[in-house]
Amino acid sequence: MTENEILAVFEKTGVVQKGHFLLTSGRHSATYMQCARLFEYPEYSEMLCAELAKRFGGEAVDLVIGPALGGIIMAYEVSRALKTRNVFAERLDGVMTLRRGFDVREGQRVLVVEDVVTTGGSVREVLRLLEDRGARAAGVGVMVDRTAGAVEFGCRLESLVSMEIVSYPPDECPVCRAGAPLIKPGSRAFIR
Ligand SMILES: [Zn+2]
Numbered sequence: 001m002t003e004n005e006i007l008a009v010f011e012k013t014g015v016v017q018k019g020h021f022l023l024t025s026g027r028h029s030a031t032y033m034q035c036a037r038l039f040e041y042p043e044y045s046e047m048l049c050a051e052l053a054k055r056f057g058g059e060a061v062d063l064v065i066g067p068a069l070g071g072i073i074m075a076y077e078v079s080r081a082l083k084t085r086n087v088f089a090e091r092l093d094g095v096m097t098l099r100r101g102f103d104v105r106e107g108q109r110v111l112v113v114e115d116v117v118t119t120g121g122s123v124r125e126v127l128r129l130l131e132d133r134g135a136r137a138a139g140v141g142v143m144v145d146r147t148a149g150a151v152e153f154g155c156r157l158e159s160l161v162s163m164e165i166v167s168y169p170p171d172e173c174p175v176c177r178a179g180a181p182l183i184k185p186g187s188r189a190f191i192r
Contacts, residue, residue, distance in 0.1 A: 001051045006160045009048060013038050020180040027167040030175050032185045035115035035143050039073045048160060049077030052113070052141045055158040056082070059138045062108040065089055065130070067096065067122040070115035078113050078141065089126050096125035106134030116144045117159070120151040127153060
C-alpha cells in the first residue's frame with residue numbers, strides 16, 4: 001500500500017480529523033490523528049496491520065508486544081499477520097511492566113508496535129523492558145510517526161504514515177484568526 005492509500009483509509013475511518021485542536025503541548029493544529037478510530041473497523045485494522053507486518057517479513061519475529069492502550073489491539077492484529085504470539089505491556093505505578101503472566105524470554109526476537117509515536121517515550125520503556133529480560137528488539141512498527149523519521153530507537157523503525165503535523169502557538173494560529181471554535185481532542189466540548 002502507498003502512503004496515500006493508507007491516508008485514504010485513515011480519512012474513511014475518522015483517524016484523520018480536521019478542525020481546530022488544542023494539543024497537549026498548548027499549541028493549536030488544524031489536523032488531529034486519532035488512531036483508536038481505525039480499530040473500530042476490523043477489516044481496516046486487519047488491512048493496515050498486515051501491511052505493517054509485511055514490512056517486517058524478512059525479520060525473524062518470535063513475539064509482538066505493544067504498550068497499553070494504543071498498542072494492545074495493534075499487537076494482536078500484527079501478530080495474527082505474522083502468525084506469532086503477542087502480549088501487551090502496561091504501566092504499574094508509572095513503570096512499564098508485564099503482568100497477567102505475560103512472559104518475554106531471553107533470546108526472543110520481539111517486534112514492538114505502537115499506534116502513534118510523538119516522542120517515543122512508551123516505545124523506549126518497552127525496549128528497556130525487553131533488554132532487561134535479555135530479549136532482542138526485531139524492530140519498531142508504528143501506524144503514525146509524528147516525528148517524520150526523526151525519532152531514534154536504535155533498531156529498525158517502520159511506519160505506515162510519517163509526517164510532522166503542523167501546529168502553531170495560539171497567538172500565531174491561522175485557525176483562531178478564521179474564528180473557528182477550539183476543541184480539546186478526546187472531548188466533545190468546545191473550549192471557546
Ligand atoms: Zn488556534
